[in-house]
Amino acid sequence: MLLKYLFAKNEDIPAGSSTIFFGYSAIFWFVVGTGLGSFNAAKLAFPDFATGVELFAFGHMRQVHVLAVILGWISMAFAMTMMYMTPALGNTKLWSEKLGLWTAFNWNAGLSLGLILLWCGFTSGREYSDLIWPIDLVVIFGVLVPLGMNVWMTIAQRRTQGIYITNWFFGACIFFLIIVFLVGQSAELFNLTGLTEGYLTFWFAHNVLGLWITPVAAGIAYYTIPKLTGNPLYSHRIGHLHFWSIIAFYSTPASHHLLSAPLPEWLKSFASVEGVLILIPAVAFVANILLTMKGRWSMFVENVEIKFSVTGVLLAIPLNMQGGFQQTRAINWYVHGTGWIVAHAHLALLGMSSFLEIAAVYFGLQQVLRRKLYSLVLANFHFWFVIIGFCIYWISMTIAGLIQGAGKIYEVPYIDVVIAEHPYMIARWIGGTMVFTGNMVWLYNMYMTAREGTIVPKGRYAHEMAYER
Amino acid sequence: MLGLSMTITLMLPSFDFRSAESTWVGLDKSLSNGLRIGWSYEDPFVVGASKPLTVILNANPKTGEPYDPPVRAYVYQPGTPFASGVEHPDNLGPTVKKLSLERGKIDQLDRSQGAVFTIEFADVNGQEWAYVVNETATKGWTPQEVLSAAGDANTRYVGRGKTVYITEGCWWCHTLLPEHTQDWQVFGTPPYLGDFNGEMPTAFGSDRKAPDILHVASRNSSREWMMMHFFNPRLVQPNSIMPRFDYLWGKVDANGNPIDFAKWRADYTAYRKGERAYPPEVPEYARNTEIRALIDWVLTSLK
Structure with a gap:
């Protein structure tokens, strides 16, 4: 339906079209990504499930799950929020709806192609940079640069005096991501080898998480929480402390992912120290948001978007406490390469980041479609399935990781570790399947919202209206 | 501020990496893997096309003079891109570069002719250094005569095998990086600084769900065990969660007979239920299969 606008004049495209395109694409990729996650978890729990077929081998599907979630769900949800928050915060229109639609189209087409190729074994063999370099070029020049152009130009032509903290995050993080992609993929383009390649792989992996997935999610919370509660942000200045300390401290700890590789020792020590400093932006962010909630805590129970948002912010507390300390040498030797890290990664992506984006996608789609959410019951079902599923996953993988760590240092034969982990692998599969189920319900709920949601009159917010179902 | 962080995290480490001297392990990996693994113009389907072959020579292919211990040679057939x-x-690192150029003549190369390399050792300032020797320039060995002198039995498809390791995603569970803790007592020595020069991708692995295999061939060098384990890991380790890699056998076995996977699985299920006393036999793989390359890589490279 939206595809017809790809060749329309920019003025003829209704405002919010790219928000809608990105929003539904993001939810679709969330369903795909978590479905693949559930399938992969089943393979770890029951190794003879769907066996003997090359395409269903674990090694062919694991990376497709990761990239579908990162580049499909999370990054497209980011783009969706940028398409409506950036103009709203500048009291202006999006610079180009047409470019936004093309970006969304390129993104879906490029990512589908990239993931199908990856699934078939066209891989660079580099974690998080798995896509072969021709696809990386599509991502950089077909997706990220146009997205950046749209956001930067919208900020430039704003009709407000200052730039709100959310837009600082949006504008800067797209710029970082382009640099990170260019530098990270240069290993493949220019055939850099050896430790340079290994280090660049994790330089990319670290910065994609530290300069894109977590800070943009935080920027989103700086918009949704004040908007929904009606409270002004507690402190814009603390927001800036958050922003600048992320850039200063969190752009450097890449090598804390490779503490056991033979990288220069000074680099690892430097990275570990900088890694602990993540606590500064983390405390600034969590405190700022929770203080903004002052007087409106009843909304944590009553309002589903706030429920998702605040849960995401609360999950940032264990995320950063783990993240700050597990990367020091004192702790990392025990947990490195175990399920603990897998649990931590899901805490960042599925816990903290995804919850903030889910809230923003709920809110933004209702605003742009001018329709009230179809069903609160289904939305609450979504919330509880995702949070309970996530907690089962997180706790079971943390325990599995501690078992693996103990097995590692007490020199237990590896197969005994595998046997001890088996119940937790089943729990992980159950948790992941719950998240997948919740997301399928969400997709249905948002589809029905577009079709049958109560119309929101001009000048009103969707969350001020009563639910009809 | 971003410039400062890029100076510290990219530019300064690059000086360290540039001065890293390649070890024998680094040279062996680089020469046996070829230029790169992953998508490239020479290997657009990422199946390990245009890769060098590693051969074990028991005698000099020109003179017939016997080698004891045997010599490992890396054969680049015409058109194959040379190692990084x-x-x-x-x-290679400053000293290894100097030795390889002066004594190894690695600058006298022609990709359209191919080349054969070996690794030799030299003493410089009381320290032993491994360096690359271009045997085509120094001894006149041609790729074809080295391959026919070695024969298929002594040829190892290492580069193609590593490609299978990458594309099949083995590295999502197995790591190639014993850690600097108690790990090395079970999994062997952690790699050294110069063990990676020229390797692409390094694929250490980060999410260990299976044993580290950097030195697996030192613990278990049985080709037969590897074959059973790849076909169905539960044959040799009943509690393993490794996937079956029977599809790497292709359609026919070593004698050209079609492999009946459905029958094999049915027989195996009967065995697991206790209806058969023995599991079905694992078929011998054919000469040019992915599984042969993968086992070649494991047994040759992971020592």
């Missing part, structure tokens, strides 16, 4: 350290000697 040969194309760009700076990647």
Whole structure:
């Protein structure tokens, strides 16, 4: 339906079209990504499930799950929020709806192609940079640069005096991501080898998480929480402390992912120290948001978007406490390469980041479609399935990781570790399947919202209206 | 501020990496893997096309003079892109580069003719250094005569095998990086600084759900065990969660007979239920299969 606008004049495209395109694409990729996650978890729990077929081998599907979630769900949800928050915060229109639609189209087409190729074994063999370099070029020049152009130009032509903290995050993080992609993929383009390649792989992996997935999610919370509660942000200045300390401290700890590789020792020590400093932006962010909630805590129970948002912010507390300390040498030797890290990664992506984006996608789609959410019951079902599923996953993988760590240092034969982990692998599969189920319900709920949601009159917010179902 | 962080995290480490001297392990990996693994113009389907072959020579292919211990040679047939350290000697590290150029003559190369390399050792300032020797320039060995002198039994498809390791995603569970803790007592020595020069991708692995295999061939060098384990890991380790890699056998076995996977699985299920006393036999793989290359890589490279 939206595809017809790809060749329309920019003025003829209704405002919010790219928000809608990105929003539904993001939810679709969330369903795909978590479905693949559930399938992969089943393979770890029951190794003879769907066996003997090359395409269903674990090694062919694991990376497709990761990239579908990162580049499909999370990054497209980011783009969706940028398409409506950036103009709203500048009291202006999006610079180009047409470019936004093309970006969304390129993104879906490029990512589908990239993931199908990856699934078939066209891989660079580099974690998080798995896509072969021709696809990386599509991502950089077909997706990220146009997205950046749209956001930067919208900020430039704003009709407000200052730039709100959310837009600082949006504008800067797209710029970082382009640099990170260019530098990270240069290993493949220019055939850099050896430790340079290994280090660049994790330089990319670290910065994609530290300069894109977590800070943009935080920027989103700086918009949704004040908007929904009606409270002004507690402190814009603390927001800036958050922003600048992320850039200063969190752009450097890449090598804390490779503490056991033979990288220069000074680099690892430097990275570990900088890694602990993540606590500064983390405390600034969590405190700022929770203080903004002052007087409106009843909304944590009553309002589903706030429920998702605040849960995401609360999950940032264990995320950063783990993240700050597990990367020091004192702790990392025990947990490195175990399920603990897998649990931590899901805490960042599925816990903290995804919850903030889910809230923003709920809110933004209702605003742009001018329709009230179809069903609160289904939305609450979504919330509880995702949070309970996530907690089962997180706790079971943390325990599995501690078992693996103990097995590692007490020199237990590896197969005994595998046997001890088996119940937790089943729990992980159950948790992941719950998240997948919740997301399928969400997709249905948002589809029905577009079709049958109560119309929101001009000048009103969707969350001020009563639910009809 | 971003510039400062890029100076610290990219530019300064690059000086360290550039001065890293390649070890024998680094040279062996680089020469046996070829230029790169992953998508490239020479290997667009990422199946391990245009890769060098590693051969074990029991005698000099020109003179017939016997080698004891046998010599490992890396055969680049005409058109195969040369390894990173040969194309760009700076990647070998300063001393190894000097030795490889002066004594190994690695600058006298022609891709359209192919070349054969070996690794030799030299004493410089009381320290032993491994360096690359271009045997085509020094001894006149041609790729074809080295391959026919070695024969298929002594040829190892190492580069193609590593490609299978990458594309099948083995590295999502197995790591190639014993850690600097108690790990090395079970999994062996952690790698050294110079063990990676010229390798692409390094694929250490980060999410260990299975044993580290950097030195697995030192613990278990049985080709038969590897074959059973890849076909169905539960044959040799009933509690393993490794996937079956029986599809790497292709359609026919070593004698050209079609492999009946459905029957094999049915027989195996009967065995697991206790209806058969023995599991079905694992078929011998054919000469040019992915599984042969993978086992070649495991047994040759992971020592």
